[in-house]
Amino acid sequence: MPYFGFKGGIHPKYNKEKTCGKKIEKLELNVGDEVAIPLIQHIGAPAKAVVKRKDVVKRGQLIGRSSGFVSANIHSSVTGEVLKIENVSHPIMGSVPSVKIRVTDIDNDFVLVEDTDKFQDKVLAAGIVGLGGATFPSHVKLAPPKKIDYLIINGAECEPYLTCDHRLMVENTVEIIKGAKLIQSELGIEKLIVGIEKNKPDAINAFEKLIVKYEFEVIPLDVKYPQGGEKQLIKATVNRVVPEGKLPLEVGVIVHNVGTCLAIYEAFERGKPLIERVVTITGAVKEPKNLIVPIGVPVRKLIESCGGPVGDIKKIVMGGPMMGFSIFDLDTPVMKGTSGIILYRDTDLPDLSMNNCIRCGKCVEACPMGLVPAIMEQFSVNEMYETLKDWHVLNCIECGCCSYVCLSRRPLVGYFKTAKREIMNMMRQKKDAAK
Numbered sequence: 001m002p003y004f005g006f007k008g009g010i011h012p013k014y015n016k017e018k019t020c021g022k023k024i025e026k027l028e029l030n031v032g033d034e035v036a037i038p039l040i041q042h043i044g045a046p047a048k049a050v051v052k053r054k055d056v057v058k059r060g061q062l063i064g065r066s067s068g069f070v071s072a073n074i075h076s077s078v079t080g081e082v083l084k085i086e087n088v089s090h091p092i093m094g095s096v097p098s099v100k101i102r103v104t105d106i107d108n109d110f111v112l113v114e115d116t117d118k119f120q121d122k123v124l125a126a127g128i129v130g131l132g133g134a135t136f137p138s139h140v141k142l143a144p145p146k147k148i149d150y151l152i153i154n155g156a157e158c159e160p161y162l163t164c165d166h167r168l169m170v171e172n173t174v175e176i177i178k179g180a181k182l183i184q185s186e187l188g189i190e191k192l193i194v195g196i197e198k199n200k201p202d203a204i205n206a207f208e209k210l211i212v213k214y215e216f217e218v219i220p221l222d223v224k225y226p227q228g229g230e231k232q233l234i235k236a237t238v239n240r241v242v243p244e245g246k247l248p249l250e251v252g253v254i255v256h257n258v259g260t261c262l263a264i265y266e267a268f269e270r271g272k273p274l275i276e277r278v279v280t281i282t283g284a285v286k287e288p289k290n291l292i293v294p295i296g297v298p299v300r301k302l303i304e305s306c307g308g309p310v311g312d313i314k315k316i317v318m319g320g321p322m323m324g325f326s327i328f329d330l331d332t333p334v335m336k337g338t339s340g341i342i343l344y345r346d347t348d349l350p351d352l353s354m355n356n357c358i359r360c361g362k363c364v365e366a367c368p369m370g371l372v373p374a375i376m377e378q379f380s381v382n383e384m385y386e387t388l389k390d391w392h393v394l395n396c397i398e399c400g401c402c403s404y405v406c407l408s409r410r411p412l413v414g415y416f417k418t419a420k421r422e423i424m425n426m427m428r429q430k431k432d433a434a435k
């Protein structure tokens with residue numbers, strides 16, 4: 001297939017060179033270390049704890065059961081003793097209930113995922129969610145009500161600084177493609193495509209070597225943010241447009257991140273639940289790395305494992321610099337959706353002093369969803385949410401391209417996140433009132 005591309009987008013400085021060539025290392029825990037495993041690490045309903053204080057748990061044991069269709073199981077990432085269930089810091093929700101466990105044994109074994117007949121049930125049992133950052137429970141995505149033509153594996157990793165997916169693609173190519181083939185055959189999908197940005201030639205090369213054996217297509221993608229956005233990736237690779245408010249399956253497509261495919265492979269081939277993930281730790285740390293980290297390990301431990309900070313740290317971001325969230329507590333735990341930890345000094349941060357809009361139109365040019373951020377900002381400031389709905393703010397993917405290019409440094413994406421939240425609340429209230 002040719003590369004069709006998408007409109008808008010930006011070319012930020014990628015800053016990936018510190019870690020893209022480094023092999024994934026294992027973050028080692030010691031007896032006595034503590035992890036805090038949040039019961040909500042996914043989109044949907046929180047899991048319900050199935051353990052209590054003083055319980056002894058094994059690595060891979062279920063500690064939180066999914067509590068609805070859109071929810072996910074949570075497993076212990078260590079062997080240890082449950083200390084308590086208490087709230088810990090969360091980058092978006094402030095704090096969330098979490099199972100605190102003290103490590104009593106360094107265990108490489110794990111409790112096997114419960115065996116089930118149905119493909120989707122095993123994905124649910126393994127607690128797999130989208131590892132590209134969205135954390136949507138994968139069993140839901142893998143039960144499409146209609147025929148799917150394309151399975152697209154998302155290897156774009158367009159966020160600056162992050163290289164965890166890049167390293168997975170180079171080091172676990174076969175496992176990723178086997179995970180993707182499992183999905184393809186279970187759902188009877190005709191075509192499998194792997195999309196990778198051209199700035200990862202070693203990853204493209206690694207997949208191209210497997211094309212004949214596993215029958216799929218590799219599409220090298222232009223290096224442009226947000227190339228890894230689901231809607232942008234679908235437009236760029238198969239030239240289909242997902243309508244506003246709809247999911248990719250509406251246009252016959254399912255997209256899965258490379259890490260999610262690996263997690264599916266591990267669940268089916270090794271019976272391993274999702275208890276760890278690769279995290280890029282970079283920016284102002286002595287030795288930037290990609291580490292495979294048990295879920296629940298505090299950010300503090302990751303920074304220590306990279307030799308500690310360099311200079312006076314002013315900001316720490318969990319996730320990528322474009323779509324990630326600042327964290328203010330080093331005890332914030334790594335979760336299933338944590339792709340990166342980036343440390344910034346004052347000198348690494350741009351001047352964010354705000355000026356008036358000069359109507360330059362750069363935000364409109366940059367918006368990959370065809371929105372008009374400069375106008376939408378005015379409605380947001382005035383809390384005109386009904387009008388904003390008409391201006392399609394719900395279609396905003398919160399990519400931050402508009403804020404990035406704004407010469408006046410208007411915090412545009414922040415306004416739209418708030419507006420979307422308010423509109424969703426209003427819609428929920430209306431629905432409840434109509435019941």
Ligand code: SF4
Nearest residue numbers: 367396397399400402
């Ligand atoms: S954050 Fe929203 S409005 Fe801004 S560029 Fe991205 S999609 Fe467009």
Ligand code: SF4
Nearest residue numbers: 357358360361363406
């Ligand atoms: S980029 Fe900034 S200054 Fe230019 S039109 Fe948009 S909001 Fe106004």
